[in-house]
Amino acid sequence: DTTVKQNPRYKLARVGKPVNLICSQTMNHDTMYWYQKKPNQAPKLLLFYYDKILNREADTFEKFQSSRPNNSFCSLYIGSAGLEYSAMYLCASSRPGGNERLFFGHGTKLSVL
Amino acid sequence: AQSVTQPDARVTVSEGASLQLRCKYSSSVTPYLFWYVQYPRQGLQLLLKYYSGDPVVQGVNGFEAEFSKSNSSFHLRKASVHWSDSAVYFCAVSPNSGTYQRFGTGTKLQVVP
Numbered sequence: 001d002t003t004v005k006q007n008p009r010y011k012l013a014r015v016g017k018p019v020n021l022i023c024s025q026t027m028n029h030d031t032m033y034w035y036q037k038k039p040n041q042a043p044k045l046l047l048f049y050y051d052k053i054l055n056r057e058a059d060t061f062e063k064f065q066s067s068r069p070n071n072s073f074c075s076l077y078i079g080s081a082g083l084e085y086s087a088m089y090l091c092a093s094s095r096p097g098g099n100e101r102l103f104f105g106h107g108t109k110l111s112v113l
Numbered sequence: 114a115q116s117v118t119q120p121d122a123r124v125t126v127s128e129g130a131s132l133q134l135r136c137k138y139s140s141s142v143t144p145y146l147f148w149y150v151q152y153p154r155q156g157l158q159l160l161l162k163y164y165s166g167d168p169v170v171q172g173v174n175g176f177e178a179e180f181s182k183s184n185s186s187f188h189l190r191k192a193s194v195h196w197s198d199s200a201v202y203f204c205a206v207s208p209n210s211g212t213y214q215r216f217g218t219g220t221k222l223q224v225v226p
Contacts, residue, residue: 004156031212040122043157043203043216050212090157099145099164099207102214104156 003027006091006105013085013112019078021108023091032074033102034066035090043090049074050096081112115140115206117187119217127225128196134189134220136204146187147205147214148178157203163187174198199224 004025013019025032031050035043047056049068056064063085065077078085088109092102118137126132138146148160161172168180178189187204204217 033213035216040218042218045213045215048213055212092157097212099162101147101159101162102149102157104149104158106154106156 004091004093004103004105006089006108008108009106011108011110013078013081013110015082015112016080019081019085019110019112021076021089021091021110023074023076023105024072025091025093025103026072027093027103028071029093029103030071030096031094031100032068033092033094034064034074034076035092036060037088037090037107038086046076081110083112086110086112114215115144115208116215117146117204117206117217119202119204119220121220122218123221123223125223125225126194129193132189132191132194132198132222134202134204134222136187136189136217138185138187138204138206140185140206140208142208143182145207145214146178146180147207148172148176148187148189149203149205149216151201151203151219153200160189160202194222194224196224196226198222 007022033048034046037043068074088107090107091105094100116139147162149157151157163170201219203219205214207214
């Protein structure tokens, strides 16, 4: 079963409120990623876990947090949503290594009002 | 840092015609290179990947890509497109020692009758 699931598909949030997005995978992959995708822009890597080690991109370090309580599950947390957080959030997983294919979920479309 | 550029935001081709989608990469060493496709309402899926060996790589559904070190390119090709190939295609790069992939902005392919 090559499945990455993201919940919810659509999320509406108010400015200043927290947002928590959820991702799960059933392939026992060591690595899980979160990307942010805005229209006409490339998917932007926010952070990734290798096993229990979290790696965050320097320019998004303070804006996003994440947790991975077990191998199958990973969340993305925004403490205080701003309008600029409106985007599609893509979760992916893979075996370790930059040459491994990524398996993506359908994404969660976040709209901040 | 490694990056990829997809110069064509939209490409329209007639069904049965040949296709080339362009991707240029920036890297001081030969990176891992990937093409992913996103069909409507689906997650990104791997088409093919390259690291070394034969510069022409075969993928799924009749797609292939050719790596050119001299041109820093990894263009995607298909001899005869079908209406079902209509989708967004993303080129991605990973440093050969890295654990993440960086994506281009994508090319939206429309196949018309």
